[in-house]
Amino acid sequence: MKVIGLISGTSTDGIDVALVDISGKGLDSQIKLLAFETYAYPEDLRRRLMEVGAGNSHVSEVCHLNFYLGELFGRAAFQVAKKAGVSVAEVELIGSHGQTIMHRPQPVHERGVKIRSTLQIAEPSVIAERTGITTVADFRPRDIAAGGEGAPLTPYLHYILFHDQSKSRLVVNIGGISNMTYLRAGKGTKDLLAFDTGPGNMLIDGMVQMWSRGKQQMDKGGKLAALGKVHPKLFRDLMG
Numbered sequence: 001m002k003v004i005g006l007i008s009g010t011s012t013d014g015i016d017v018a019l020v021d022i023s024g025k026g027l028d029s030q031i032k033l034l035a036f037e038t039y040a041y042p043e044d045l046r047r048r049l050m051e052v053g054a055g056n057s058h059v060s061e062v063c064h065l066n067f068y069l070g071e072l073f074g075r076a077a078f079q080v081a082k083k084a085g086v087s088v089a090e091v092e093l094i095g096s097h098g099q100t101i102m103h104r105p106q107p108v109h110e111r112g113v114k115i116r117s118t119l120q121i122a123e124p125s126v127i128a129e130r131t132g133i134t135t136v137a138d139f140r141p142r143d144i145a146a147g148g149e150g151a152p153l154t155p156y157l158h159y160i161l162f163h164d165q166s167k168s169r170l171v172v173n174i175g176g177i178s179n180m181t182y183l184r185a186g187k188g189t190k191d192l193l194a195f196d197t198g199p200g201n202m203l204i205d206g207m208v209q210m211w212s213r214g215k216q217q218m219d220k221g222g223k224l225a226a227l228g229k230v231h232p233k234l235f236r237d238l239m240g
């Protein structure tokens, strides 16, 4: 079964698209990657999304960007299928995480009710309409509603891809915000340990953008960092 996955993470760098072939089901699924691409957001769009995340935009901008990103996500699905030489008609399903613009897993009290919330945009109806492919989305709200932290799928996927009978494994995913999954040797999904660890590349991106006055968006390959000297005391404190 051919499936396209679409996501843009907290660093709002662009749309990651994977075309995979899935066989088997549940924890015994076999996943074969047929094509992967990141389609970078234009710089002005990235800035607008950051303004939205910072709470500086009108709801009309959120409404507009929701549909605009839906178009871009749909286009990205076409492009990755083309790259893989697969016809869109062969793709049975699109899973779209969307673009998180707000994530508030800590409860806020509202007249005696604890409200935890999350909001992703990139309208799934637009993706479905443009591609003609059944599109599933809104994974994070479903997980928050069910009492989770709103990141339901990553540990599950890490388990399918990396669990082993004799080796324990630690998967670290450094994006804008970093998360990790600990897979104990020979154990099932109930023994998974998974959580966000805090900022990943987000702070580095921010510093590089300030330092370069907006000319560079990231420290590519860690080149700038490698020019510096280790501050032994700070290093010990951070590692301690």
Ligand SMILES: Nc1ncnc2c1ncn2[C@@H]1O[C@H](COP(=O)(O)OP(=O)(O)O)[C@@H](O)[C@H]1O
Pocket: 008, 009, 010, 011, 012, 013, 014, 016, 174, 175, 176, 177, 201, 202, 205, 217, 218, 219, 220, 221, 222
């Ligand atoms: N070659 C690279 N060198 C350094 N940092 C990189 C490189 N490629 C991507 N990044 C950084 O990785 C982050 C994007 O990774 P990604 O997994 O897409 O995260 P997210 O899911 O938060 O968008 C950005 O912070 C970007 O600046």
Ligand SMILES: [Mg+2]
Pocket: 008, 009, 010, 011, 012, 013, 014, 016, 175
């Ligand atoms: Mg990204």
